[in-house]
Amino acid sequence: MNRSPLCTPRDxxxxxxxxxxxxxxxxxxxxxxxxxxxxxxxxxxxLFVWLDGGMSQLESWDPKPNTTFGGPFRAIPTSxxxxxxxxxxxxxxxxxxxxxxxxxxxxxxxxxxxGVDRIQRxxxxxxxxxxxxxxxxxxxxLGPGDGGLPPYVWVKPGNGGFIYKDAGFLGPQYGALALGxxxxxxxxxxxxxxxxxxxxxxxELRKLADKRYAAGRRTELTEANSFAFDTxxxxxxxxxxxxxxxxxxxxxxxxxxxxxxxxxxxxxxLLEAGVTFVKVTSYGWDTHGDHFNGTASLHPKFDRPFAAxxxxxxxxxxxDDVLVIVAAxxxxxxxxxxxxxxxxxxxxxxxxxxxxxxxxxxxAGKTNALGTDVATEPHDIGHLFHTWYAALGIxxxxxxFYNAGQPLPIAHEEMHPVKEVLx
Amino acid sequence: MPVRFYFLATxxxxxxxxxxxxxxxxxxxxxRLIEAKAKTEGVPLAARADDAEFLRRAWLDLAGQIPPTxxxxxxxADRSADKRARLxxxxxxxxxxAPRMADRFHLMLxxxxxxxxxxxxxxxxxxxxxxxxxxMARDILRADPKADAVTRGAAFFLAKRLENYGQNPVDxxxxxxxxxxxxxxxxxxxxxxHDHLFINDYKQRHFQxxxxxxxxxxxxxxxxxxxxxxxxxEKMKFASVFTKVEMITGPALxxxxxxxxPAFPKGQEYAExxxxxxxxxxxxxxxxxxxxxxxxxxxxxxxxxxxxxxxxWFVLLGRGLVHPLDLHHADNPAxxxxxxxxxxxxxxxxQFDIKWLLREIARSETYQRSSLLPAGVxxxxxxxxxxxxxxxxxxxxxxxxxxxxxxxxxxPALKAKFVKAYANQPREPEEEPIPSLxxxxxxxxxxxxxxxxxxxxxxxxxxxxxxxxxxxxxxxYLSVLTRHPTAEETATVKKILTAADGKRTxxxxxxxxxxxxxxxFGVNH
Numbered sequence: 034m035n036r037s038p039l040c041t042p043r044d045x046x047x048x049x050x051x052x053x054x055x056x057x058x059x060x061x062x063x064x065x066x067x068x069x070x071x072x073x074x075x076x077x078x079x080l081f082v083w084l085d086g087g088m089s090q091l092e093s094w095d096p097k098p099n100t101t102f103g104g105p106f107r108a109i110p111t112s113x114x115x116x117x118x119x120x121x122x123x124x125x126x127x128x129x130x131x132x133x134x135x136x137x138x139x140x141x142x143x144x145x146x147x148g149v150d151r152i153q154r155x156x157x158x159x160x161x162x163x164x165x166x167x168x169x170x171x172x173x174x175l176g177p178g179d180g181g182l183p184p185y186v187w188v189k190p191g192n193g194g195f196i197y198k199d200a201g202f203l204g205p206q207y208g209a210l211a212l213g214x215x216x217x218x219x220x221x222x223x224x225x226x227x228x229x230x231x232x233x234x235x236x237e238l239r240k241l242a243d244k245r246y247a248a249g250r251r252t253e254l255t256e257a258n259s260f261a262f263d264t265x266x267x268x269x270x271x272x273x274x275x276x277x278x279x280x281x282x283x284x285x286x287x288x289x290x291x292x293x294x295x296x297x298x299x300x301x302x303l304l305e306a307g308v309t310f311v312k313v314t315s316y317g318w319d320t321h322g323d324h325f326n327g328t329a330s331l332h333p334k335f336d337r338p339f340a341a342x343x344x345x346x347x348x349x350x351x352x353d354d355v356l357v358i359v360a361a362x363x364x365x366x367x368x369x370x371x372x373x374x375x376x377x378x379x380x381x382x383x384x385x386x387x388x389x390x391x392x393x394x395x396x397a398g399k400t401n402a403l404g405t406d407v408a409t410e411p412h413d414i415g416h417l418f419h420t421w422y423a424a425l426g427i428x429x430x431x432x433x434f435y436n437a438g439q440p441l442p443i444a445h446e447e448m449h450p451v452k453e454v455l456x
Numbered sequence: 457m458p459v460r461f462y463f464l465a466t467x468x469x470x471x472x473x474x475x476x477x478x479x480x481x482x483x484x485x486x487x488r489l490i491e492a493k494a495k496t497e498g499v500p501l502a503a504r505a506d507d508a509e510f511l512r513r514a515w516l517d518l519a520g521q522i523p524p525t526x527x528x529x530x531x532x533a534d535r536s537a538d539k540r541a542r543l544x545x546x547x548x549x550x551x552x553x554a555p556r557m558a559d560r561f562h563l564m565l566x567x568x569x570x571x572x573x574x575x576x577x578x579x580x581x582x583x584x585x586x587x588x589x590x591x592m593a594r595d596i597l598r599a600d601p602k603a604d605a606v607t608r609g610a611a612f613f614l615a616k617r618l619e620n621y622g623q624n625p626v627d628x629x630x631x632x633x634x635x636x637x638x639x640x641x642x643x644x645x646x647x648x649x650h651d652h653l654f655i656n657d658y659k660q661r662h663f664q665x666x667x668x669x670x671x672x673x674x675x676x677x678x679x680x681x682x683x684x685x686x687x688x689x690e691k692m693k694f695a696s697v698f699t700k701v702e703m704i705t706g707p708a709l710x711x712x713x714x715x716x717x718p719a720f721p722k723g724q725e726y727a728e729x730x731x732x733x734x735x736x737x738x739x740x741x742x743x744x745x746x747x748x749x750x751x752x753x754x755x756x757x758x759x760x761x762x763x764x765x766x767x768x769w770f771v772l773l774g775r776g777l778v779h780p781l782d783l784h785h786a787d788n789p790a791x792x793x794x795x796x797x798x799x800x801x802x803x804x805x806x807q808f809d810i811k812w813l814l815r816e817i818a819r820s821e822t823y824q825r826s827s828l829l830p831a832g833v834x835x836x837x838x839x840x841x842x843x844x845x846x847x848x849x850x851x852x853x854x855x856x857x858x859x860x861x862x863x864x865x866x867x868p869a870l871k872a873k874f875v876k877a878y879a880n881q882p883r884e885p886e887e888e889p890i891p892s893l894x895x896x897x898x899x900x901x902x903x904x905x906x907x908x909x910x911x912x913x914x915x916x917x918x919x920x921x922x923x924x925x926x927x928x929x930x931x932x933y934l935s936v937l938t939r940h941p942t943a944e945e946t947a948t949v950k951k952i953l954t955a956a957d958g959k960r961t962x963x964x965x966x967x968x969x970x971x972x973x974x975x976x977f978g979v980n981h
Contacts, residue, residue, distance in 0.1 A: 220897035238970030261896040
């Protein structure tokens with residue numbers, strides 16, 4: 034279990050925070066070049082932003098101003114000459130030199146229920162098993178990281194809990210720890226009538242009991258039990274993750290006080306704390322009616338915190354480690370319906386990525402002049418999974434999941450990465 | 457020449473087979489087969505579990521509970537040679553056996569899909585009466601609305617699976633799959649749309665044949681679990697998604713004979729016509745559920761018998777002879793094929809007597825082996841059953857054990873909390889122990905759990921607080937872990953108490969909590 038000869042997992046967390054987190058703490062004793070390289074080599078993380086319902090590609094990554102279906106908004110230049118995106122994403126436009134777009138996404142499922150599952154599970158072929166969501170897959174393939182926190186944390190509006198269904202056949206331990214509205218999981222907070230010393234004392238006794246029990250037995254179970262308690266311990270130690278009052282006001286203002294702003298800021302802090310995969314979900318993007326007024330208020334809600342987190346990750350040197358993905362179950366129809374809305378359009382839409390393994394400042398693939406169809410090689414979700422795995426340094430051709438002994442590919446076999454966006 | 461050869465073979469058999477073999481109790485024959493295989497593999501067997509390990513294991517398996525402290529003391533002090541056999545008899549014939557088996561089979565058959573009082577009553581009554589497994593399976597698969605008040609509850613197995621949620625249609629695929637998995641040990645999921653790609657034995661016609669038995673069943677909404685049937689008037693067409701070749705089947709067990717679908721003139725399919733006024737669903741003359749319940753749970757249906765003994769073996773040993781439990785097929789043979797056949801033969805010979813089989817398995821040395829590895833030995837393949845496997849405690853067992861250990865009152869509200877903290881999601885079989893963050897946070901911080909460890913009249917902590925330091929460790933370990941403490945553990949307790957100073961009760965509470973939160977307490981080892 035000891036992953037590094039250099040220091041214990043807890044040292045890692047501390048050293049990394051000192052090293053990357055705040056200049057005020059200075060460069061700690063741990064931040065020798067050797068440790069820094071070691072950290073860099075090992076750490077791979079993902080920020081997965083899910084705009085549930087489907088963000089319009091025409092009002093974001095692939096605008097078609099002054100065309101039949103283009104809508105009323107303009108395209109604006111970005112920090113990368115030649116790449117224009119919608120004027121609804123002005124802050125993001127300034128980050129374009131850190132982003133990569135795939136404008137040739139063409140998927141299959143037209144309904145939310147099938148689309149959310151299919152895109153996040155990335156398994157176009159029905160094999161009679163339930164594939165894991167990307168978060169569970171990454172949790173399985175990359176492990177829990179060195180911060181002692183669960184590998185897959187999901188920040189979402191509404192209720193939280195332990196969401197096992199995401200894990201599919203990988204089994205419940207790879208499910209998501211969901212933080213409903215960014216709040217901590219149930220029973221996380223130590224009751225006030227249990228003093229810290231008493232808590233520490235009883236846990237020492239528990240560990241001693243486990244150590245004695247494990248002697249002479251198979252140790253997997255004791256190790257798994259310790260891991261559950263250690264995770265609980267680590268989460269408790271980071272209660273301030275859930276206390277936005279402790280954040281500088283400047284941060285809150287930059288990200289915004291609406292739910293997506295608060296959740297994106299929490300995501301940054303979870304990534305800083307070492308969580309392997311952080312998913313941030315925003316609901317309400319299914320704009321079948323009054324689409325243009327809708328997007329005029331929705332897109333800025335995404336634009337500000339997204340630009341802020343990309344900037345912050347870059348400032349902290351974390352974009353080298355964190356793969357950033359913005360996706361949804363599909364895009365929206367070019368045709369504008371009778372309710373001034375756009376409907377579901379899996380045929381031609383866009384996905385944005387950044388960070389680890391991604392070539393910055395590129396736009397791959399093209400749609401036709403009206404945006405109705407992909408004009409270059411179409412890319413299905415399988416291509417995107419290959420791209421993401423490649424960016425994370427995981428060989429999708431060689432690596433397999435195992436379900437009851439049966440090897441299963443981690444990504445669609447007939448597909449390949451979108452090379453244009455890989456660094 | 458052939459004649460002579462026959463005689464030779466007979467002589468050989470007579471010379472080398474001990475004549476007493478068949479007369480030996482099943483427990484002995486189990487051990488012989490398990491030990492022979494371990495010997496062939498060169499794997500040493502674990503020592504016999506000591507009395508305390510055996511006592512706790514048997515109580516949890518057969519009473520769903522850890523023993524009260526007084527029982528532990530009495531059993532450990534008992535010097536008679538037959539005390540283990542007597543304990544097994546006491547538990548199997550005791551008042552907790554039926555509720556425990558009802559819980560165990562509820563978990564196995566419903567997989568947290570839901571519960572119903574009529575269903576739990578049915579399970580408790582049938583286990584109390586030790587109804588044979590074939591008769592239980594018949595009750596469950598028949599779902600007869602005209603059955604007596606207790607048997608009627610068996611319909612819940614089908615009724616719950618015939619519910620639909622919101623706009624989602626009834627999941628007949630899952631129902632078909634569960635009949636195959638839970639009664640035949642075959643997970644035909646991948647054979648719904650085509651022959652199984654990796655398991656040669658699982659054909660699409662097997663899935664479709666089972667589906668044909670249940671496809672015309674519907675839920676009758678109401679307070680009691682009730683299933684109705686629409687008439688099945690013709691065979692069913694299906695085609696593989698690969699070959700698109702149309703095939704046809706009536707209701708049929710995997711590789712069994714297809715049931716003929718009788719033809720009735722239109723309008724005469726019903727023995728009792730549906731009545732729109734009273735919402736009575738009607739009763740068709742030809743009932744596929746009647747056919748299923750007559751054909752599936754039989755002596756001749758080896759799939760049914762093997763699945764039953766494999767699952768009962770799993771209940772006590774923590775792993776199936778065929779594993780996973782629902783993947784019986786030629787390429788996944790039993791770890792001990794002869795043993796599986798032996799158990800199946802004997803189960804049939806004893807008229808599917810569940811209690812008899814559990815008693816025989818529990819009497820074996822295999823069941824009574826320690827979970828401690830033989831010194832200096834690496835953990836062997838679990839399929840050898842050379843070392844006892846740790847079994848998961850269900851949320852219900854854990855709840856009962858915590859209340860017993862801590863001397864707290866088992867309330868339904870607290871039980872519900874335990875289920876929320878420790879149960880798997882619906883349809884996720886609870887077959888192995890998986891410690892979770894959710895469970896850890898629950899035992900760490902839940903107010904009701906912590907309240908159990910406060911000194912209240914009759915509680916463990918209160919009892920311990922009134923003991924002298926010298927007696928405390930023993931009472932604590934006997935009450936929580938069903939064993940005496942080791943010298944080292946006694947020393948730890950003493951040290952903690954000495955250091956506690958004015959906070960003796962708090963220290964006792966911490967000691968008790970640590971044992972309840974430990975891995976040793978959380979599993980059946």
